[in-house]
Amino acid sequence: MFFVSFQEITNMKNILNNLAQLQEIDTQLATIEAQKGNLPQQVKVLEQAGVEVEERLEAATVKLGSDEKELKSLASNSEEYKAKLAKYQDQLYLVTTNREYDALTNEIDTIKTKIQEIRDQHTSISDEVVLLKAEITTLTEKQSELTGTLTKSRKELTSKTDLTNTLQRELEGRREEIAGRLSKRYLRKYERILEVRSLAVVPVKRRACGGCHKQISDQLLYEIKQGNQFIECEGCGRILVYSKNDDESNSL
Ligand SMILES: [Zn+2]
Structure with a gap:
């Protein structure tokens, strides 16, 4: 052991005390820095989710439009075939030969098949329309929910950033003060x-x-x-x- 003066002892106690304080501040600053990275990330995730919902909503709306158009055109085709069918069925009473009768019956069968095909297509598209409408409702709800959350998060981010910046400046000021008390060594x-x-x-x-x-x-x-x-x-x-x-x- 070597002789240490009272002055030096007090001095070392101060140095260690200041170093411990410095560490405390640096730990807080590091935590702030780490948290800063998370906040904008959360907002980004929400924004991305919003974009995805919007894209899906747009696709569903476009599909719904084309399906509804298709349904109209199928309905009008069906009307045409039904009129034709009625006409041919009337003609059945007027035919005089078996050949004419067979030819007409064939025509009638073809038209009936066509009408059935149109009906099946109409049913399947109608089912799809029901699903699309439900999807659009769900997506619209989700979109408005996301918009709400995003607005809230953005506001939170702004106020948190302000608060964080204030705290950070305060800590940096204290750090400078404590560092100033320590020798360079x-x-x-x-x-x-x-x-x-x-x-x-x-x-x-x-x-x-x-x-x-x-x-x-x-x-x-x-x-x-x-x-x-x-x-x-x-x-x-x-x-x-x-x-x-x-x-x-x-x-x-
Ligand atoms: Zn160790």
Whole structure:
């Protein structure tokens, strides 16, 4: 042990205290930065969902239009064939030969088949129209729901961003102030560890490094608790500090 003056002891306590505060602020700033990424992402997801619903709605509406047109044309075709059928059926009474009768009956059968085909087509398209209308109703509801959520989310995003920016500026101001109290030597050391480990100052927890969990000897624990020395973890190189909150977990 070498002699350490009272002044130096107070000084080291201050340094460690400032470094711990700096770490707290940097952790908060990192959290803010991480959250910032999520918020616009949520709005983007909603916008994408809105575009998808709109596209599906448009496709369903176009299909409905063409189906309804098709139904009209089928109905008019059917009317034409029915008129023809009535005409041929009337002619049946006028035929004089078997050949004429057979030819006419063939015509009538063909027309009847055609009418049945049209009827089947009409039924299948009508079924599709029912489904399309239901889909359009569902999609329209979904669209209005999405629009509501999106408006709300955008508003939330704006106010959260404002709030986040204010908090961030405040934290950055405090960071600058604390960093200003530290000598360049300790600040650089702190920042180097932060860069590599993303956490530079860690408390001792359960008699181990709060960063890498390396066990700490009784002697070292005592020294860290005293707070008179700058102690780095032998395992990860992080700056070790003693937190009163973790006092219980460190007792024997
Ligand atoms: Zn460690």
